[in-house]
Amino acid sequence: MGCLINTVPFCVQVERSMPVLNLLHQVAHASAAMIPHEHCHLSAIQQWTPPGLDAFNLFNTLLVYENAPAIQQSTYDGTIAFTDKHELEFTEYDLAAAIEPVGNRLLLHLSWNAHKLVKEYAICISQSLSQLLTDVHKALLHTSAPTPVHQVLTLPEPEQRMLNAFTANPLAWDESKTVVDLFTACAQRHPDEAAVELDSDVWDYQTLYAKAQRLAQWLLHYGLTAQEPVGIIIARTPDVIVTVLGVSMAGGALILIDPEYPLDRISFIARDCGIRRVCYTAAHAEVVQRVSALVPVAVCEIDTMLATAPKNTASTLGQVLPSHLAYILYTSGSTGRPKGVMIEHRGLSNLIQQTPSIVPHMRSHFRHMQALAMTFDGCIWDIFMTLCHGGTLVLRDEIAHTMHHVDSTSLTPSLMAVLDPT
Structure with missing residues (x-):
């Protein structure tokens, strides 16, 4: 019952x-x-639930008070005794x-x-x-x-x-610094070191920073405002890493979108957080066209953005403050509608600055493989943890093959369980 x-x-x-x-x-x-x-x-209570609250999970804690008075032994005739x-x-x-x-x-x-x-x-x-x-x-x-x-x-x-x-x-950290500041300083310290690697394609920090800066200037030139959500149709390529950095340097908020998502989920995310522009690689042009037919967004092809960006790399970028929005992460939606979780720069910067205390191998020249799904929260950590501390972000081609050529990686327990430890 x-x-x-x-x-x-x-x-x-x-x-x-x-x-x-x-x-x-x-x-x-x-x-x-x-x-x-x-x-x-x-x-009925679920229908009255204000917007923004989960009407189907109203009970975080449920306390039931049961009053069951003890039956006095004297009420029985003595033939039956409850011991x-x-x-x-x-x-x-x-x-x-x-x-x-x-x-x-x-x-x-x-x-x-x-x-x-x-x-x-x-x-x-x-x-x-x-x-x-x-x-x-x-x-x-x-x-x-x-x-x-x-x-x-x-x-x-x-x-x-x-x-x-x-x-x-408690470990000290500079609350005034954002990951943009940390990456900029790292690129200046290690301009010729390898920053991003995919197979034989290797970009040094100087190249990566210059491309990210140009992309940021393109976004600002075409009206990107501070903390504006920017959709990025993800792919495990150096161009997408440039876009993540460029959007952050321009002051936008990252929303990483898997092109394999159902079209209605992508459209929901775009409407829910007010995405006005979507960045993508040429390989995902068809997905973006289908989304733009449903949601009014400007589509920005990454190669075109880099090719037409202002040439003046000394241009002033947007100011990024610790209180500004860094990215929005959407839940899977397995219990209902996907929910956007907003992360500020101060929280992300704190995590990145504290990382050396919990990851002992971190040093200049360390190689970290980015293996998590790129819409997963850990992907953001992978990118900035590596590129703010002078490491090389290795974009996996095949996990088992790449594992022998890196110092570390981030894996979910389910994926780790099926890997051969040898």
Whole structure:
């Protein structure tokens, strides 16, 4: 029959400095305010959901309070005695926790979908819940000195101590620099070093920077504005890397589009984020023509842009600020419509500047293979991580063959699992 509950979804606003008791009061008041609406069908609530919210995934966390008073033994005539009880419930959720008061303690029961979650993960969740409940209890006992929400631990104390040790000395990074600044400085330091390689085609940093600069000037000459979304029909070629850099240098926001996408998905992305121009290689002219017939976009063939760009490489480029939009990444849309996630330059720059601390092999002349799907978030990291630190971005022809000629690559776990480790 399904889950027979009348819980109504509601949102909770949480601030770091908010006292724990205030948060609990807020949740209690919000929950009580929902009681008059418990007769509403979930389908109706989904229809009332404001634009921008996922109407089909309204519950991030679902708490059901069950009041089951104990039956007094005296109500029986003595012929039957209940000495113990055992309850076993099943839910349709991948993870469910039941908290039962036993005397002055709370007993936590955890059940999970073994096809999706391993036992070790479930144990970690149970330990985190136990720590959370313990800290909330402590906070409620010390009302004279309110405990802010951010001081409530969600990790067991040994793990929290380990985390504190690892994060005790945060790495410094220049918040004023964008990846455009980092790439420009790198190109000036290593003008003659190999920057991009595809088979026998190798471009040095000087060539790559000059082409990207000319493409940026072309875009600015034809009216590109700061943070304007620019669609790029991707291909694993040096020209597309030039376009990624050129759009960034001109101040535009990258939207990488797979030419294998269904036409309606490409059209949706173009309309959703307001793409006004699409850059492409000649190999994908047919795809772009079909898109432009459905969505009013200017089509920009990369070779033509480079051939007709202004010759004055000293021209001033658009100012790119850390707060500006760097790129928009669209989700797969497997649970509904694709959703665009907007990433600012400050976040991307922070990641790129911190990369040497987590990738020990990084140095001048290192060779990194770009093997991920170019619409994947990791592709952006591959490009800028390599080209902002003096490495060579190797565009794969065939993974198994290329692996022997590079120092590193980024792979998804599923792809790594099928590779021969030898």
